Amino acid sequence: MKKMGLNELREKFLSFYESKEHYRRQSFSLIPEKDKSLLIINSGMAPLKPYFAGLETPPSKRMTTCQKCIRTGDIENVGFTSRHGTFFEMLGSFSFGDYFKHESLNWGWEFITEVLQMPTDKLWATVYEDDDQAYNIWKNEIGMPEDRIVRLGKDDNFWEIGTGPCGPCSEIYFDRGEKYGCDNPDCKPGCDCDRYVEFWNHVFTQFNRDDEGNYTDLAHPNIDTGMGLERLACVMQGVESIFDIDTIQYVLDGVVKKSGVEYKNGEAPEDISIRIITDHLRSMTFMIGDTILPSNEGRGYVLRRIIRRAARHGKVLGIEGPFLADLCDRVIDISGKAYPELEEKRKAKRAKILIQREENRTKQAEHKKQWQQKTTLTGLKKCSIQVYFPKLNEQKTTPTGLKKCYWRQ
Numbered sequence: 001m002k003k004m005g006l007n008e009l010r011e012k013f014l015s016f017y018e019s020k021e022h023y024r025r026q027s028f029s030l031i032p033e034k035d036k037s038l039l040i041i042n043s044g045m046a047p048l049k050p051y052f053a054g055l056e057t058p059p060s061k062r063m064t065t066c067q068k069c070i071r072t073g074d075i076e077n078v079g080f081t082s083r084h085g086t087f088f089e090m091l092g093s094f095s096f097g098d099y100f101k102h103e104s105l106n107w108g109w110e111f112i113t114e115v116l117q118m119p120t121d122k123l124w125a126t127v128y129e130d131d132d133q134a135y136n137i138w139k140n141e142i143g144m145p146e147d148r149i150v151r152l153g154k155d156d157n158f159w160e161i162g163t164g165p166c167g168p169c170s171e172i173y174f175d176r177g178e179k180y181g182c183d184n185p186d187c188k189p190g191c192d193c194d195r196y197v198e199f200w201n202h203v204f205t206q207f208n209r210d211d212e213g214n215y216t217d218l219a220h221p222n223i224d225t226g227m228g229l230e231r232l233a234c235v236m237q238g239v240e241s242i243f244d245i246d247t248i249q250y251v252l253d254g255v256v257k258k259s260g261v262e263y264k265n266g267e268a269p270e271d272i273s274i275r276i277i278t279d280h281l282r283s284m285t286f287m288i289g290d291t292i293l294p295s296n297e298g299r300g301y302v303l304r305r306i307i308r309r310a311a312r313h314g315k316v317l318g319i320e321g322p323f324l325a326d327l328c329d330r331v332i333d334i335s336g337k338a339y340p341e342l343e344e345k346r347k348a349k350r351a352k353i354l355i356q357r358e359e360n361r362t363k364q365a366e367h368k369k370q371w372q373q374k375t376t377l378t379g380l381k382k383c384s385i386q387v388y389f390p391k392l393n394e395q396k397t398t399p400t401g402l403k404k405c406y407w408r409q
Contacts (some may be wrong), residue, residue: 001117006233006247010066013091016111023060027068030290040070040299044090044226051096052222061098066091068286079276082241087283089229097220104202104223105137122175124189126150128157128168150189159203166209172200174235199235200227243275247334252278254330259317273313280310285331289341294358307358322359325352
């Protein structure tokens with residue numbers, strides 16, 4: 001298995017599906033179009049829902065994309081685990097009523113074993129427990145040994161969200177080796193240990209579920225596959241954390257250089273802060289690249305929260321003054337070729353201006369909070385005067401006068 005960089009992997013995937021007559025589309029914006037159910041695009045198929053629902057005609061019955069995504073539901077885990085990030089890229093191949101399971105699984109196997117040259121003895125597959133068709137494709141057409149094809153239940157291998165189109169799925173796993181396993185002699189995909197990494201999900205949308213929970217066959221089944229680019233890069237580069245892959249490591253190195261703090265890739269508070277800033281730099285740069293502005297509501301508030309959170313962790317590292325604006329250049333350096341909108345914002349200095357402005361607002365908000373904690377209207381402690389107004393320390397300043405002076409400053 002040849003080690004490949006993240007940018008190379010993205011291009012390999014998109015080019016492969018182009019060779020299979022898929023229309024290659026640039027990533028959709030992070031701002032959803034005609035979809036009020038989403039604040040920000042959070043999956044590869046989210047922008048394609050109108051095509052799957054039959055509301056719009058796709059440019060081709062076959063498509064492939066690498067979609068930029070933002071998820072903040074588990075933002076508190078970022079920096080503490082090896083796989084969580086608020087920003088990620090999702091590789092996808094899609095069929096709108098054209099091909100189905102046979103092509104999806106066979107092409108998937110061709111890509112990972114011939115193009116990426118993954119060792120076949122490290123690969124496992126899971127299928128929905130009642131999906132004999134997918135099971136037989138893995139066993140009889142692809143030739144995967146039966147003991148590496150695992151049937152799992154509805155919670156693991158059936159995709160549905162309420163009513164509407166739904167169906168079984170088949171996931172592909174990479175075996176990282178026994179040292180990542182557990183004591184269970186029957187350890188295999190579906191186990192909670194870290195040995196088996198799921199990196200590609202093939203969803204077979206073949207049913208429609210009604211309000212009463214009944215399933216009927218769709219006249220034109222669809223294919224929706226999704227593979228996290230960062231997770232694939234972890235497998236191909238033989239690293240355990242997304243923060244160790246080449247492109248994200250480049251951003252992280254910039255944070256380390258700026259802070260002057262040694263990164264030990266551990267659980268120390270400084271290491272966690274470095275990882276949080278690294279991830280948040282990617283999110284804020286891509287969000288501003290899609291014209292999202294910091295604000296107090298909607299996706300603008302998501303951006304504001306991300307910038308301010310990163311700025312606070314900069315203080316943990318001892319970084320003085322605004323610093324995020326300069327580091328966003330590192331994100332553009334390694335992603336600008338694939339996402340030209342980032343280079344456009346760099347030329348206009350739009351990202352730097354917005355991020356630096358928000359950093360300054362964060363600092364002002366923290367000063368206000370400190371002031372409120374250290375002072376009262378009836379009496380001001382000496383330490384407050386020394387912290388905020390050293391020149392006024394020897395003057396006889398009343399609480400009211402000092403308060404007015406503070407707000408002017």
